[in-house]
Amino acid sequence: MPTKKNSDDKLSRQHELRSRLRESATYPREVIAEIQRAAETGIYDIRGWGAKRKVPNFDDLLFLGASMSRYPLEGYREKCTTSVTLGTRFASKPIELKIPITVAGMSFGALSGPAKEALGRGASAAGTSTTTGDGGMTPEERENSDILVYQLLPSRYGMNPDDLRRADAIEVVVGQGAKPGGGGMLLGQKISERVAGMRDLPEGIDQRSACRHPDWTGPDDLAIKIQELREITNWEKPIYIKIGAARTYYDTALAVKAGADVVVLDGMQGGTAATQDVFIEHVGIPTLPALRQAVEALQELDMHRKVQLVVSGGIRSGADVAKALAMGADAVSVGVAALIALGDNSPQFESDYNELGSSAGFYDDWHEGLDPSGISTQDEELAARFDPVLGGRRLANYLNVLTLETQTLARANGKSHVHNLEPEDLVALTIEASAMAGVPLAGTDWIPGKNNF
Amino acid sequence: MDFNYDLAVGTTRELNQKLNAAGTEDADVSVRVLNPKGAHALAVGMTSNVSVDIEGHVGYYCAGMNQKAHITVLGNAGPAVAENMMSGRVVVSGNVSHYAGASAHGGLLVVQGDSSSRCGISLKGANIVVRGSVGHMSAFMAQSGSMVVCGDAGDALGDSLYEARLYVRGSVASLGTDCIEKTLREEHKREIDALLESSGVTGADASEFRRFGSARNLYNFDVDNADAY
Numbered sequence A: 001m002p003t004k005k006n007s008d009d010k011l012s013r014q015h016e017l018r019s020r021l022r023e024s025a026t027y028p029r030e031v032i033a034e035i036q037r038a039a040e041t042g043i044y045d046i047r048g049w050g051a052k053r054k055v056p057n058f059d060d061l062l063f064l065g066a067s068m069s070r071y072p073l074e075g076y077r078e079k080c081t082t083s084v085t086l087g088t089r090f091a092s093k094p095i096e097l098k099i100p101i102t103v104a105g106m107s108f109g110a111l112s113g114p115a116k117e118a119l120g121r122g123a124s125a126a127g128t129s130t131t132t133g134d135g136g137m138t139p140e141e142r143e144n145s146d147i148l149v150y151q152l153l154p155s156r157y158g159m160n161p162d163d164l165r166r167a168d169a170i171e172v173v174v175g176q177g178a179k180p181g182g183g184g185m186l187l188g189q190k191i192s193e194r195v196a197g198m199r200d201l202p203e204g205i206d207q208r209s210a211c212r213h214p215d216w217t218g219p220d221d222l223a224i225k226i227q228e229l230r231e232i233t234n235w236e237k238p239i240y241i242k243i244g245a246a247r248t249y250y251d252t253a254l255a256v257k258a259g260a261d262v263v264v265l266d267g268m269q270g271g272t273a274a275t276q277d278v279f280i281e282h283v284g285i286p287t288l289p290a291l292r293q294a295v296e297a298l299q300e301l302d303m304h305r306k307v308q309l310v311v312s313g314g315i316r317s318g319a320d321v322a323k324a325l326a327m328g329a330d331a332v333s334v335g336v337a338a339l340i341a342l343g344d345n346s347p348q349f350e351s352d353y354n355e356l357g358s359s360a361g362f363y364d365d366w367h368e369g370l371d372p373s374g375i376s377t378q379d380e381e382l383a384a385r386f387d388p389v390l391g392g393r394r395l396a397n398y399l400n401v402l403t404l405e406t407q408t409l410a411r412a413n414g415k416s417h418v419h420n421l422e423p424e425d426l427v428a429l430t431i432e433a434s435a436m437a438g439v440p441l442a443g444t445d446w447i448p449g450k451n452n453f
Numbered sequence B: 001m002d003f004n005y006d007l008a009v010g011t012t013r014e015l016n017q018k019l020n021a022a023g024t025e026d027a028d029v030s031v032r033v034l035n036p037k038g039a040h041a042l043a044v045g046m047t048s049n050v051s052v053d054i055e056g057h058v059g060y061y062c063a064g065m066n067q068k069a070h071i072t073v074l075g076n077a078g079p080a081v082a083e084n085m086m087s088g089r090v091v092v093s094g095n096v097s098h099y100a101g102a103s104a105h106g107g108l109l110v111v112q113g114d115s116s117s118r119c120g121i122s123l124k125g126a127n128i129v130v131r132g133s134v135g136h137m138s139a140f141m142a143q144s145g146s147m148v149v150c151g152d153a154g155d156a157l158g159d160s161l162y163e164a165r166l167y168v169r170g171s172v173a174s175l176g177t178d179c180i181e182k183t184l185r186e187e188h189k190r191e192i193d194a195l196l197e198s199s200g201v202t203g204a205d206a207s208e209f210r211r212f213g214s215a216r217n218l219y220n221f222d223v224d225n226a227d228a229y
């Protein structure tokens, strides 16, 4: 019969053995789990969200602030304006935004109808634009968005000249930061009758949208394509070109050459609704170096501020916004953060997330259509959990906080418009970030790669 | 009111503005466009019942996103003629370059000559009739609508096809992934006849065509099809 002493001994022996377990740096638990998952299913891991690996980002930069040689502005009292005009190059009706933060393109299909409506409500309340996505324009989002950017994607799902004319701007999507060179995916679970109808696809199939446009190849063709779009819309609407961060210096220059009014640059941290994990984590460059390269290209062409630059991919806070603007962006846009603001990954649904084998703060299986928050789903019951009015309110709050934070940092650096922030206001905390952002390592005047060392 | 427009003296911008102002709901307006000389984006974004005859060759995107208008090119057309057409009718008397009828949602595109590659790519409901032959990768990812080819088809016809119906009278160099030959039934012959008739293409008999469609093997992921992805 086991005595108390015996079982105590056994426990402490087990404890001792456990404390000697050594996790492999090459094969940590998540790597082992992925090998096991691959062996079980025979298919790559597909997920939503953006890159989860750590990459140099805006957290690696700091503002210097004002002191002896720079005057700060009085918080609250002295004006620090935030308005942005996009599309001043060729369009007769440029876009006027109250804040330098826009809502990125996310498809109806990936998101529910009410979620798209809420993005429109929130953006409109904050005085900014929202964007359609791969799947066309829904009446709900048009109605609830004061300024709506209409995407022209390789798939051309739902593309039609009426919506083109109803849009306030047109965004030609060449790529996304999460998957530069990749097409969209929308798995069968989310191809509901309405989604299938809008995309002209059979219901319930696993849809893989094209990665190349069907009617142009390369920047010379694209210039002519843009001419066509302008002819159809009477040269009124700004035309954006969205690129995933890859060969950003050249891609930006080519976008300018192709006739863009606005370049939208999405870094590798940028969100996606559904992409292979291997693609998300291993293709493209981070937002930080991409932004610097894009600004350099614009400056060399004397097009900085003439062709506006909108940057996305991991923008979370007013600090991120202010740093992006200081590096030369005209505006930023938010995807994942907007969904979180709407209520995605809310602890309110913890038990539902647990049932799906996840947890609030980790849930990224947006492609499965089972989102407990009702945002990334086409299931009517789940979607009904989400209140678009409340969601819109929450998004507007979030966008307002980003704006207030951005102004706080701009005033601290003595700027009366957020666009007056400049690289000179920034320093880097790491050598990597210094090299990538092109601002000196804090406390030095050293930028790796500059001045021959 | 009918009018002529000479691109030797005018501009594409002005022509397109005039074309869009020309149409009213009911009146049948005819416009002749002279000296196109390969200009791009001619007669794009039309929204009414205008008949446009373009007398010469056109560049890219002629008749792009057409709604309702009847546009005839008396010459050859560059890439992506009638791209994303919604309705109406576009006829090209000569040959067309690649991407003809790309992503077109409705209406009829008739090519009297041959088509280069990727004819009917991403087709979404329009019909295409080609009197001659089509190049490689035609009907790539075509979703719905029909394509009638009186001549031959190049390599990889119908690659990654969805529900579009493809009819070819001549030879097919090769079929693309997930595209297979299917039986030509009476309803298909009727469809071919109707399309040939409305295109004014004569000299071909519906029963001479072969039908191709999607094997639907790639509609949902299956580990055992990994080779095909």
Ligand SMILES: Cc1cc2nc3c(=O)[nH]c(=O)nc-3n(C[C@H](O)[C@H](O)[C@H](O)COP(=O)(O)O)c2cc1C
Binding pocket: A048, A049, A050, A104, A105, A106, A107, A110, A111, A132, A133, A134, A135, A151, A173, A175, A176, A177, A242, A266, A269, A270, A271, A272, A273, A312, A313, A314, A315, A333, A334, A335, A336, A337, A366, A376
């Ligand atoms: C759910 C979801 C759906 C998306 N759908 C599209 C799309 O249809 N078209 C597109 O260009 N980008 C799409 N994106 C990418 C966003 O437009 C944007 O580039 C990205 O989310 C920005 O990065 P962030 O999420 O870190 O803010 C999507 C992103 C998410 C999260």
